[in-house]
Amino acid sequence: MIDLQKKKFLVIDDFPDFIKLMKRTLFALGANNMDEARSGEQAIELMKRNSYDIIMCDYNLGAGKKDGQQILEEAKHSELIRHSTVYIMLTAENTMTMVMGAVEYQPDAYLLKPISKEVLGKRIETLLLKKADFENIEAAIARKEYNSAIALCEEKIKTSPKNKLEYLKLKSDLCIRAGNLEAASVVFEEVLAIRDIPWAKLGRGKVYFLEGSYLNAREIFQAIIQENKMFMEAYDWLAKTLEELEDMDSAKRVLINATEISPKAILRHQNIGNLAFKTNDFDKAAEAFNAAINIGKNSCYKNASDYTGLAKTLVHTDSSEGALEVLQAAREEFKGDRNAMLQTSVAECTVYKDLGRDDDAKKSIQEASKIHASLGGAVPVQETMELAKACFSVGDKATGISFMQEVVKDNHDNDKVINMVEDAFEVADLQEEGAKIIAATQKEMIKLNNEGVSLVEQGRLKDAIDFFEKAAGRLPENKIINANAAHALLMFMEKNAVSDKYLFKASQYIDRLKRIDPAYDKYKKLLFMYEKLKNPT
Amino acid sequence: MINPTKTIDFPAFLASTVHDMKNSLGMLMNTLDEVVETCVSKGCDSGSQLSLMQYESRRVNNNLIQLLTLYKMDMDQFSLQLGEYDVYELFEEIILQNDSVLKARGIELIMECDEQQIWFFDRELITGVINNVVNNAYRYAKEKILIRAVEEDGFIVISIADDGNGYPDAFLTTDVQQSTGVSFSTGSTGLGLYFASMVAVMHKNRDRTGTIEIANGGEYGGGCFTIRLP
Known part of the structure; x- marks a missing residue:
């Protein structure tokens, strides 16, 4: 039996008698370092101040309160718990309708209440041993050394037949994260040859999706839902796939079905809102954004776009006054969050414009531009584009064009974004001028990149590093520039010596690539190079 | 006001009550386990009665779990994990x-x-x-x-x-x-x-x-x- 005396416990339940009982049971099992929380808020506060080894959390903490799943998501999202922390979800019934969030936010175990002392002791022991077994791999993942983590998984698959499937699952997930879709596919096929296991089917679908084979992906996701209508992740992937196929109505319906089964998933409501808005289904959009706002009150996934989305929807249903109230609420809810304020100001512009208050609309644009400048490039493409559109709407063509140029510079090789820019120019009646601007900016970026590449070709690696680093500083979202910045750094280290400073820099550029486009071919190669330099042998 | 002619959703009522009963029963079972443990270590002579109580409460618990699960299956709300x-x-x-x-x-x-x-x-x-x-x-x-x-x-x-x-x-x-x-x-x-x-x-x-x-x-x-x- 593992010694629980040195382990720190947190027991979360809204029912004081249950906390007492659980603490007595844990005490009888040898634990004596135990904290308790009666609510999600209290639990999060405690997690901020303490480091727990084992968290025992009741799923249902009262109507309208943060539930166990939301606490877990927030704890992981804000990195309040370690990889080695055991998170146990206690439920009163064995129906999992309420849980089943994203895979990365699943507890280590669900336990059905009541649970006897003996069984609880045994489960905790098993979970701690399993965590210890995964420790090295988790550590490699935390360092983002996915290829090393994959190698560790392969070793475990050979030596630990009992957890083989779990290691295979982890390996496939890591292969996808490392951009190695073929290797992930091999794992899925291997597992599916043994048995029809839903996660492996989903994985095969994900690979199709990432490869751009949307029709194959759709078929698989539909089949999974047909067989297992509670597998929520499949709905999200099916909706994403349908969106790529530009079947927005079907995508929206799929997500609506999913929320009927699992009503608390905030990200899904956000997606429904956006899809409904795009398809001019404003009643549904308002409903979905309202749901997202309400759930968001207890969730780490609350987002200013829930409010701005609702406000823009209200403009279309002739309730612009209401929209202003919504945006005011957003200002209070997200005080101090500059990105949120940017979004809010842009949305305000739209609302004022609709109300005929052109001066106020212009003021909003000025405020938004100021915030945008203060963020120094760290603005999601979508937001910059919205800002540019707002500029066009109030007749400020020059500012709008300069924002659009910024978008193109960051995404000159991203067809999807370029298409959106073209659409925006068309709406603003600037189709021809826009096309010229896009072409010129793309050309400029290609020239810029070629200049850096030629430095590499001349063997002037140090100069190439300086060149690409400077460029990447201005273009944090540009795929090829960031890839080449990492590449120059890695090549320099291959030729000369490995340095922590350069390794660190390279890892940051590689990280950007993963965020921009995990299926990008160069990302996979650079990650390999990086890990080889970092962990020789 | 309670309207006696209003038809209630009896199965749903039953399920939520079963759920509530299960919570109480859970507390009862865990507390009983504790009583048995201290009692046995003190060598009390109610051991066999207590053990019968444990057995019967488990039976009730098993039945409630089965009822709830079957209810969910019937309502098409159940998914195999x-x-x-x-x-x-x-x-x-x-x-x-x-x-x-x-x-x-x-x-x-x-x-x-x-x-x-x-x-x-x-x-x-x-x-x-x-x-x-x-x-x-x-x-x-x-x-x-x-x-x-x-x-x-x-x-x-x-x-x-x-x-x-x-x-x-x-x-x-x-x-x-x-x-x-x-x-x-x-x-x-x-x-x-x-x-x-x-x-x-x-x-x-x-x-x-x-x-x-x-x-x-x-x-x-x-x-x-x-x-x-x-």
Whole structure:
């Protein structure tokens, strides 16, 4: 039996008698370092101040309160718990309708209440041993050394037949994260040859999706839902796939079905809102954004776009006054969050414009531009584009064009974004001028990149590093520039010596690539190079 | 104001009440476990009554779990949580859960399973089925109950056999796969077998489906329940 005396416990339940009982049971099992929380808020506060080894959390903490799943998501999202922390979800019934969030936010175990002392002791022991077994791999993942983590998984698959499937699952997930879709596919096929296991089917679908084979992906996701209508992740992937196929109505319906089964998933409501808005289904959009706002009150996934989305929807249903109230609420809810304020100001512009208050609309644009400048490039493409559109709407063509140029510079090789820019120019009646601007900016970026590449070709690696680093500083979202910045750094280290400073820099550029486009071919190669330099042998 | 003519959603009412009852029962069971532990260590002489209380509360708990699960299945709100589990470990847990109560009646629970045995199933459902059969065997077994798992032709075959008088003939002649029946004459609600057959049927692998079977004879000459999962 593992010694629980040195382990720190947190027991979360809204029912004081249950906390007492659980603490007595844990005490009888040898634990004596135990904290308790009666609510999600209290639990999060405690997690901020303490480091727990084992968290025992009741799923249902009262109507309208943060539930166990939301606490877990927030704890992981804000990195309040370690990889080695055991998170146990206690439920009163064995129906999992309420849980089943994203895979990365699943507890280590669900336990059905009541649970006897003996069984609880045994489960905790098993979970701690399993965590210890995964420790090295988790550590490699935390360092983002996915290829090393994959190698560790392969070793475990050979030596630990009992957890083989779990290691295979982890390996496939890591292969996808490392951009190695073929290797992930091999794992899925291997597992599916043994048995029809839903996660492996989903994985095969994900690979199709990432490869751009949307029709194959759709078929698989539909089949999974047909067989297992509670597998929520499949709905999200099916909706994403349908969106790529530009079947927005079907995508929206799929997500609506999913929320009927699992009503608390905030990200899904956000997606429904956006899809409904795009398809001019404003009643549904308002409903979905309202749901997202309400759930968001207890969730780490609350987002200013829930409010701005609702406000823009209200403009279309002739309730612009209401929209202003919504945006005011957003200002209070997200005080101090500059990105949120940017979004809010842009949305305000739209609302004022609709109300005929052109001066106020212009003021909003000025405020938004100021915030945008203060963020120094760290603005999601979508937001910059919205800002540019707002500029066009109030007749400020020059500012709008300069924002659009910024978008193109960051995404000159991203067809999807370029298409959106073209659409925006068309709406603003600037189709021809826009096309010229896009072409010129793309050309400029290609020239810029070629200049850096030629430095590499001349063997002037140090100069190439300086060149690409400077460029990447201005273009944090540009795929090829960031890839080449990492590449120059890695090549320099291959030729000369490995340095922590350069390794660190390279890892940051590689990280950007993963965020921009995990299926990008160069990302996979650079990650390999990086890990080889970092962990020789 | 309460309108007596208003029709209520009785099944939903029942389910939410069962859920509430289960919470109370859970507290009751855990507290009882504590009482038994302190009582036994002090050598009190109410041991056998307390153990009967433990047994009966478990029976009620098993029934409530089954009712709730069947309700969810009926409402199409249930989803199988298929995972790969260590069968040996599962059996150890079943023994931990039942051993003290069985010992108090002089019954030994024996397990036979390969230590490396793993299989795919819904852990809570299968634990529920096994616990329920073991709980029944408590009433009929004389000295021994055996739980065994073997892999056979792509199925895991889990059987629970006792050394009692076996199932009554009326039981053996009904088709357990189709068992839905409440039989007031035998006093059996049929819930346990119905639940087990539902659980078996939900376990599928490609074109194969799980089954259950009851028979007499078995390893120890008494009743023998078998569930086969693909």
